Amino acid sequence: MLNKLRRELESIGSLSLDLISGIGAVFVFLLLTLRYSGTSFQRFSLTIREIFYSGVLSLIIILVSGLFVGMVLGLQGYETLQTYGSSESVGVLVALSLTRELGPVVSALLFASRAGSAITAEIGLMKATEQLSAMEMMAINPIARVVGPRFWGGVISMPILTAMFIGTGVLGGYIIAVLLIGVDSGAFWSQMNAAVDVSHDVLNGLLKSFVFGLAICSIATYQGYSAAPTAEGVSGATTRTVVSSSLAILALDLVLTAFMLKG
Amino acid sequence: MNRATLNLWVGIFVVGGFIALLFLAFKVGNFSSGNLGETYGVSAHFDNIGGLKAGAPVKSSGVLVGRVVAIQFDTKKYDALVTMRLDKRIPFSNDTIASVLTSGILGEQYVGLESGGEPEMLKDGGEVTHTQGAVVLEKLIGQFFLSKSQEPAEASK
């Protein structure tokens, strides 16, 4: 019995150590990426290419999800607010929940599974097929040439995608509340307009998404770069990217929200 | 994928993001009110601020004229000291009345300003002396029942 307890405690201990060393490794890799980021900006066409692959190709899923999330918020918000007789505030509810929480978090989760996993898989496969080794042998630093542009492409794409997600979400709420249910259009917009503060809500939301972008892209590039050069290695790394970025997003969200509400 | 198409798509993407940001700033949020331009600061003491928070709007006749920047507890007067910043283009007289109001029944709380008739205007760092604190629902209901209970007595007179 005591032995079993001891084993459990040991496994908890080793798990926490793994977690801490994992975070440390990602952080070190992030610093390394930043150090060799010159190429990503001097040859911006490399980064543009990655903005296409992580940003433009994620557009469909981001826009469609944003629209649906907004519509559901509109529907649920209307049902709830109606019982208090303030159904005009549905715009406020939709806009505030999207700008403060759902927009940054949901778009980051989608981005992690759509673009983050693709970044990991691509870098992992390049490693498994010795492309990174070949690059090193050609006297080209793979962190500067391969990791950097992918990292920055993702970091730049993330807030743009979040802004679009929130925008389509608000439109989705508008479609449900105003066009389908018949809430007054003027009240919908004006109440929203009065309640949503640009720096406090919109910019803070985008700041969150920028931080999420940094987290996702450093995890994704790190996992790809450190993946075992085998098929299982790459698939495991891809899964780890999605799982750890999702957890990182939720944990960071709590911390950031606490700071933002306090400040 | 050739480079020109790629650039085109990324261009569309960035412009789309910019449009979304403008939409969020001007249509969803109120950028012009969030950013008042040049302001001047005034303070006011309230006996009760209710649920007023820093960042709450300051309105006059329903028009946004400023924002609450800080709320402190004054240990000398034992009441709330509210600091606001008002739009420099809108001057208020020295005998302005400030009250904590609520938009709608469950809406957010804001500071309402009602300008008086004095020719002297509030300066930067000035104080609004005439104030009315937030209406507390419990007190209101208490008063209502009190007046109800007095009614029959008045009627029988």
Place this chain on the structure above:
Amino acid sequence: MESDAAVEISGLNFRYGDRAILKGINMRIPRGSIVAIMGQSGCGKTTLLRLIGGQLQPTDGRLVVEGQDMNTISSDALYKLRRRMGMLFQFGALFTDLTVFENVAFQMREHTDLPESLIKDLTLLKLEAVGLRGVRNKMPSELSGGMARRVALARAIALDPMIMMYDEPFTGLDPILMGVIAQLIRDLNSALGTTSIIVTHDVQESLRLVDYVYFVSEGVIVAEGTPDEIRASKLPYVHQFVWGEMDGPVPFHYPAPSMQQLLTGNSLHSW
């Protein structure tokens, strides 16, 4: 200290953690020669190539490449040195997101400021040398294994390296392609005076091609000599390897309890 050796190794040890991969290697590869490093899979041949390429650091011992001591080389000097090295990877390692043309032009674009027209001419020239000018607009995924390796060869020689390293250049190729690759290696050597290091376990093909052979087994050089000396060698290990005998000093069986013990159930617990 300028010597006529492209690569000089003495007393080189390399270990991964506490596993010794290479033990006391001594080697001298003269400029312009073709040298083969042979041995079984997993004997440390590829590790040796990576050490020469500076991707790994020796645990101890001396390793000098083109007059540069690899133990003390700065990363700038290493990058400069690598521009004069080419490496052909076992499976080509072509960049899958670039076309054949862009793959071959890659180093010129990264390392030189040559005008586009010159890059184009040079790239087509390199592709022509491996006979694959016709596939310049294909993606690597559209190529067969042999073609991919030839493109990789064209890419490796793009900047006319002084040292070429080949990692298992013959593995998985049909005899005709093997001959083609061998011919290309020989041509390169005579045309550019390149030093070539070939890591392989394909004995017959390489014995026809090279000037000198090193046999590596379990991290130690067990035999060396010219191809004729190797063919005539009486060393049991070399003999087994060259003539492809199944059992010899290199056992066919991975160490395991004997079948007899297994069947009588004497050692079941050791399973």
